[in-house]
Amino acid sequence: MGKALEGIRILDMTHVQSGPTATQILAWFGADCIKVERPGAGDATRGQLRDLEDVDSLYFTMLNHNKRSITLNPKTETGNKIFAKLIEECDVMVENFAPGAIDRMGFPWEKIQEINPRMIYASVKGFGPGPYEDCKVYENVAQCTGGSASTTGEIGRVPLVTGAQIGDSGTGIHLVAGILAALLHRERSGRGQRVECAMQDSVLNLCRVKLRDQQRIVHGPLTEYPQYPNGTFGEAVPRAGNASGGGQPGWIVKCKGWEDDPDSYIYVITQAAAFHAFAKAIGREDWLDDPEWNTPAARLPKLDQVFAEIEKWTMTKTKFEVMDILNPLNVPCGPILSMKELAEEPSLRATGTIVEVDHPTRGKYLTVGNPIKLSDSPSEVVASPLLGEHTEEILKDIIGFGDEEIEKARTEGAI
Numbered sequence: 582m583g584k585a586l587e588g589i590r591i592l593d594m595t596h597v598q599s600g601p602t603a604t605q606i607l608a609w610f611g612a613d614c615i616k617v618e619r620p621g622a623g624d625a626t627r628g629q630l631r632d633l634e635d636v637d638s639l640y641f642t643m644l645n646h647n648k649r650s651i652t653l654n655p656k657t658e659t660g661n662k663i664f665a666k667l668i669e670e671c672d673v674m675v676e677n678f679a680p681g682a683i684d685r686m687g688f689p690w691e692k693i694q695e696i697n698p699r700m701i702y703a704s705v706k707g708f709g710p711g712p713y714e715d716c717k718v719y720e721n722v723a724q725c726t727g728g729s730a731s732t733t734g735e736i737g738r739v740p741l742v743t744g745a746q747i748g749d750s751g752t753g754i755h756l757v758a759g760i761l762a763a764l765l766h767r768e769r770s771g772r773g774q775r776v777e778c779a780m781q782d783s784v785l786n787l788c789r790v791k792l793r794d795q796q797r798i799v800h801g802p803l804t805e806y807p808q809y810p811n812g813t814f815g816e817a818v819p820r821a822g823n824a825s826g827g828g829q830p831g832w833i834v835k836c837k838g839w840e841d842d843p844d845s846y847i848y849v850i851t852q853a854a855a856f857h858a859f860a861k862a863i864g865r866e867d868w869l870d871d872p873e874w875n876t877p878a879a880r881l882p883k884l885d886q887v888f889a890e891i892e893k894w895t896m897t898k899t900k901f902e903v904m905d906i907l908n909p910l911n912v913p914c915g916p917i918l919s920m921k922e923l924a925e926e927p928s929l930r931a932t933g934t935i936v937e938v939d940h941p942t943r944g945k946y947l948t949v950g951n952p953i954k955l956s957d958s959p960s961e962v963v964a965s966p967l968l969g970e971h972t973e974e975i976l977k978d979i980i981g982f983g984d985e986e987i988e989k990a991r992t993e994g995a996i
């Protein structure tokens with residue numbers, strides 16, 4: 582059972598989150614991922630949000646598993662030559678620096694192609710071509726400019742960013758899809774190509790249903806939004822609190838213990854097919870014969886009352902008891918799980934989605950393993966590299982340097 586991407590070598594010029602997420606997935610699948618970092622400094626996240634003194638932060642370790650690290654400054658003469666040789670020897674180059682940074686290092690796409698016509702060159706930028714193409718972008722900027730923030734939050738309140746890193750990790754996952762498509766295409770064409778993902782585009786892609794609603798709104802109110810029928814709609818898709826966003830009404834309701842536990846809630850979806858059993862379970866059989874309640878159309882204008890009744894019942898049970906009762910009735914629901922609960926969840930440990938990793942200077946810590954499961958090529962999670970940990974072995978094995986050349990490169994500040 583070989584790893585799926587064994588034999589593929591990645592020149593990883595990524596930093597912070599979006600790019601490293603992409604190369605980490607490729608590394609989990611078995612690609613040899615060579616992370617190039619600035620000598621003496623490395624990826625800025627090594628030192629950000631540190632919980633332990635002088636130890637790589639969890640921010641860095643959790644985004645850079647299964648990689649090798651080389652320190653290299655391509656802006657020095659020797660560094661430039663080493664970098665050119667790495668381009669020659671790698672299949673994919675991934676970067677997410679500010680627009681133009683790799684060009685300024687002396688490696689525009691034309692030169693990369695000239696050195697290695699089979700190279701796949703993948704980039705993440707904040708924006709695609711247009712008025713903002715030169716801007717630097719972080720996660721929340723992408724959430725705001727990609728349509729997520731304007732459609733997330735409570736009705737009539739400020740736009741909200743989400744905890745899910747849809748701008749960074751979301752774009753990284755998009756980039757992986759592009760890289761794999763380009764690798765497959767290279768099998769047939771023999772040539773590499775550029776893969777570009779803008780964070781704004783990726784967030785917008787994840788907000789696809791909201792662009793759907795933007796086009797529906799011109800034909801009348803969005804009936805599944807809580808603003809219907811008593812509130813007002815403007816010209817753009819509004820925030821909709823916890824409404825489901827799909828064709829089946831859903832909401833978050835309190836469960837037993839909510840007064841003390843901020844996560845004692847559950848999301849319930851009152852899909853029509855299971856409504857009969859749901860109404861019985863919460864003691865509202867009377868709804869079933871009442872034309873005021875017994876059809877989705879009748880319930881639609883008073884969903885707030887439906888969920889208020891449901892909540893009276895859920896408040897008498899824990900979120901897990903509600904889950905146990907409603908799931909056999911085919912009522913889709915999901916408890917609001919805290920990070921503590923997820924970290925301790927045995928089934929996620931069993932599947933390798935939550936993994937304990939041993940790091941040489943940090944010791945043991947938890948991380949999210951590869952969420953993409955391949956039946957014949959399982960992933961194992963290996964600790965992130967220390968800064969420059971593999972510099973010498975990469976220079977010897979791939980570049981063909983001997984001890985003297987390595988020493989010279991070090992003295993020049995190239996590595």
Ligand SMILES: CC(C)(COP(=O)(O)OP(=O)(O)OC[C@H]1O[C@@H](n2cnc3c(N)ncnc32)[C@H](O)[C@@H]1OP(=O)(O)O)[C@@H](O)C(=O)NCCC(=O)NCCS
Nearest residue numbers: 597598599618619653654677678679682685706707717718
């Ligand atoms: C994330 C971001 C905002 C960070 O900006 P920043 O900290 O100012 O860093 P930059 O990307 O501008 O790069 C910094 C410099 O480091 C240099 N550098 C990077 N690696 C180097 C190395 N190994 N050796 C020498 N110099 C190096 C770059 O050449 C660049 O120099 P230049 O501006 O003089 O050309 C920016 O990189 C960006 O917008 N990236 C694209 C979008 C993205 O991925 N954002 C999400 C990040 S999670």
